Amino acid sequence: KNQVEQSPQSLIILEGKNCTLQCNYTVSPFSNLRWYKQDTGRGPVSLTIMTFSENTKSNGRYTATLDADTKQSSLHITASQLSDSASYICVVSARSDYKLSFGAGTTVTVRA
Amino acid sequence: DAGVTQSPTHLIKTRGQQVTLRCSPKSGHDTVSWYQQALGQGPQFIFQYYEEEERQRGNFPDRFSGHQFPNYSSELNVNALLLGDSALYLCASSLGGAGGYEQYFGPGTRLTVT
Numbered sequence: 001k002n003q004v005e006q007s008p009q010s011l012i013i014l015e016g017k018n019c020t021l022q023c024n025y026t027v028s029p030f031s032n033l034r035w036y037k038q039d040t041g042r043g044p045v046s047l048t049i050m051t052f053s054e055n056t057k058s059n060g061r062y063t064a065t066l067d068a069d070t071k072q073s074s075l076h077i078t079a080s081q082l083s084d085s086a087s088y089i090c091v092v093s094a095r096s097d098y099k100l101s102f103g104a105g106t107t108v109t110v111r112a
Numbered sequence: 113d114a115g116v117t118q119s120p121t122h123l124i125k126t127r128g129q130q131v132t133l134r135c136s137p138k139s140g141h142d143t144v145s146w147y148q149q150a151l152g153q154g155p156q157f158i159f160q161y162y163e164e165e166e167r168q169r170g171n172f173p174d175r176f177s178g179h180q181f182p183n184y185s186s187e188l189n190v191n192a193l194l195l196g197d198s199a200l201y202l203c204a205s206s207l208g209g210a211g212g213y214e215q216y217f218g219p220g221t222r223l224t225v226t
Contacts, residue, residue, distance in 0.1 A: 004154075036217075043116070043202050043217035044155070089154055099168055100215070102147075102154035 004092050006103035021106045023073040023090030031095040035064050035075045038087045080110045116205050116218035124224045125193050133188040133221045137205030144186040147202040198225045
């Protein structure tokens, strides 16, 4: 069964600080990995999408890394802002499969 | 360029009732996927529609059914509602399939079953 596990489940950081979220997956054969940001009660919004050959991708203050050999990804948030408070979901797609495997998400709370 | 839209925003139903949720995909997209997201959980895949047919289905009972119209919009129907069906229902659209293409999510419909 394809699985996506995220850690930590939640974290609290002070405004201006950095943080890193982790994602481990067993999805195979791998197609791509996405990170989404989901504000409470809203639909997820895509931050990055990486294929097998990509090791890192940035979107503003968000930087995602991918190690396809160890099946691990991370999302680094730099200089956090209050608006970064949200759930961050890791989503992995298997090749030739229409379904996406979602992690449970990491809830990030940024405090002033 | 309109994004993915869903209606209604919120809905309250009673156990045993039936509900229909609607989704209009992003302009130019032809594929619609539906997800159920319980509080504090990641979205769970219900099914995907392409060319007016159900192409793939997740682990959901037959009480969950759907439809895609020629204009690519879609409906999700849930019969014989249970308390456990209370969740945020997300619609996502893409072009040609979910695996290799970007999915854009709508704002969701919050369903409460009492």
